[in-house]
Amino acid sequence: xxxxxxxxxxxxxxxxxxxxxxxxxxxxxxxxxxxxxxxxxxxxxxxxxxxxxxxxxxxxxxxxxxxxxxxxxxxxxxxxxxxxxxxxxxxxxxxxxxxxxxxxxxxxxxxxxxxxxxxxxxxxxxxxxxxxxxxxxxxxxxxxxxxxxxxxxxxxxxxxxxxxxxxxxxxxxxxxxxxxxxxxxxxxxxxxxxxxxxxxxxxxxxxxxxxxxxxxxxxxxxxxxxxxxxxxxxxxxxxxxxxxxxxxxxxxxxxxxxxxxxxxxxxxxxxxxxxxxxxxxxxxxxxxxxxxxxxxxxxxxxxxxxxxxxxxxxx
Numbered sequence: 001x002x003x004x005x006x007x008x009x010x011x012x013x014x015x016x017x018x019x020x021x022x023x024x025x026x027x028x029x030x031x032x033x034x035x036x037x038x039x040x041x042x043x044x045x046x047x048x049x050x051x052x053x054x055x056x057x058x059x060x061x062x063x064x065x066x067x068x069x070x071x072x073x074x075x076x077x078x079x080x081x082x083x084x085x086x087x088x089x090x091x092x093x094x095x096x097x098x099x100x101x102x103x104x105x106x107x108x109x110x111x112x113x114x115x116x117x118x119x120x121x122x123x124x125x126x127x128x129x130x131x132x133x134x135x136x137x138x139x140x141x142x143x144x145x146x147x148x149x150x151x152x153x154x155x156x157x158x159x160x161x162x163x164x165x166x167x168x169x170x171x172x173x174x175x176x177x178x179x180x181x182x183x184x185x186x187x188x189x190x191x192x193x194x195x196x197x198x199x200x201x202x203x204x205x206x207x208x209x210x211x212x213x214x215x216x217x218x219x220x221x222x223x224x225x226x227x228x229x230x231x232x233x234x235x236x237x238x239x240x241x242x243x244x245x246x247x248x249x250x251x252x253x254x255x256x257x258x259x260x261x262x263x264x265x266x267x268x269x270x271x272x273x274x275x276x277x278x279x280x281x282x283x284x285x286x287x288x289x290x291x292x293x294x295x296x297x298x299x300x301x302x303x304x305x306x307x308x309x310x311x312x313x314x315x
Contacts (some may be wrong), residue, residue, distance in 0.1 A: 053108045054115050055079050061101035065090040072101045076240065078115040078158060081108075116155025116164045117243045123163070123250060125149040129178040135162040142172055148183045156246040160257075163246070181251035219289045222263075222315040229289035232307035237299075238315055241265055241272060244297050253283060253294070262290075265312035270294035272312040276302035280309075 057077050062069035065087040073095055075081070081093040081103065090102045109115065113135045125145035132139035135157065145151070151174070155164030162173040218227040226235045245257045248267060255268015265272045271290055274297035280286050284295050288309055301308050 051110065052080050052082050053110050054112050055081065055103070056107055056109050056115060057118075059103055059107045061093070061095055061099065061103055063101055065092070065102045067104065069102070073097065073099050077117060078112065078240075083108075113157070113159075113161075116157050117240055119153050119156050119164075119243050119246075121153045121247065123151050123153050123179040123181060124183050125151055125174070126178045126180060126184075129174055131165070131167065131172045131174055132162075133172065135164070135173040139173065145174075148180075151179065153179070156243040158240070158242045160242065160246055160249065176246060176249070179250050181247065215287065215289060217289065220311060222313075227289060229309070230287045231309060233305060234289055234309050234311060235301070236311045236313045236315060237274070238313055241296075241312055244272070244312075248283070248294075248296050251283065259314050263314040264290055265314060267294060267296060272296045274299045274302070274310040274312070275308070276306040279306050 055075055055077055059075055059077075059079075060071045061073040061075060061081075063072050064070070075095060079096065081095050084092040084094060084100070086092075086105070087102065089105050091105055091108065092100065093103055094100055125147065127147035129145040129149075130141045131143045131145060133142055134140070151163075152166045153163050154166050154171070157164075157176075160176050163176055163179055165172050165174055215230045217230065218224065220227050220229065220234045220236060222236075226233065228234070241257065245267060253267065255270070258266050260266055260271075269292075270285065271288060271293035273286065273288065273293040273295055275286065275295045277295070277298050280295045282295055282298075286293050286295060286309065288311060290311060293309065293311065297310075297312070299310055301310060
């Protein structure tokens with residue numbers, strides 16, 4: 001049986017050197033070989049180039065080279081830092097905000113493809129989905145999946161290229177577009193045509209209704225914080241939306257993620273909002289003070305105020 005290894009980021013390194021092979025700890029703490037890399041140690045690589053690296057997870061930057069030291073700053077997964085020097089298992093870094101502090105070597109990677117937002121969801125495979133050892137097109141194919149195979153997703157990438165999954169206790173990667181939010185059930189041809197016609201009618205009706213709404217009241221802004229809009233209370237939040245976008249695309253929603261000039265986060269033509277899914281189902285449209293929105297998310301607020309809308313923004 002062939003053995004497959006993941007090629008890991010050269011900067012996430014606790015060195016275990018042999019004469020010809022370089023090893024490293026990945027973000028899960030497992031030791032893996034770094035293929036096609038020289039045996040130069042981490043200090044030489046980092047200090048010679050002062051290279052920019054990425055944080056694998058949400059990370060606390062400490063004042064001293066100790067994990068129990070005072071936290072001077074917190075940075076999100078995927079944020080870049082510049083290496084100044086290596087101090088044991090810690091790196092001295094400069095953050096984007098100009099602070100100088102320390103971060104664990106295990107929290108760093110030189111390859112943004114390894115940065116995943118944590119998820120804990122179940123998705124379903126399309127027929128022939130390839131499970132890869134690394135999140136790259138040329139990665140080794142460990143196995144292939146059958147249609148509707150249930151997969152535990154543990155991470156989503158900002159690029160929406162790959163899902164990070166857990167299978168048989170190991171971490172692997174699958175193409176983002178090869179996963180489904182629900183199992184695919186074959187329908188008789190007549191039933192499928194009727195369902196498609198009903199969906200078209202519903203979409204047209206909903207779109208027409210939303211376009212005729214005229215609203216001249218208060219508008220949500222960074223200064224206002226919260227208002228009463230056309231559909232009820234409105235607030236805003238600013239979080240990484242890659243996981244939410246991935247879920248929506250996996251469920252069949254089309255359109256690209258982008259940020260409007262006024263800082264409002266969009267999916268296709270619609271504002272992204274969180275809502276009580278019992279009142280506004282995921283994928284439904286709702287009028288807000290900033291325009292027509294699509295329900296993409298939910299939150300703890302939804303149980304206390306089922307008619308509140310939390311609008312995704314970059315404020």
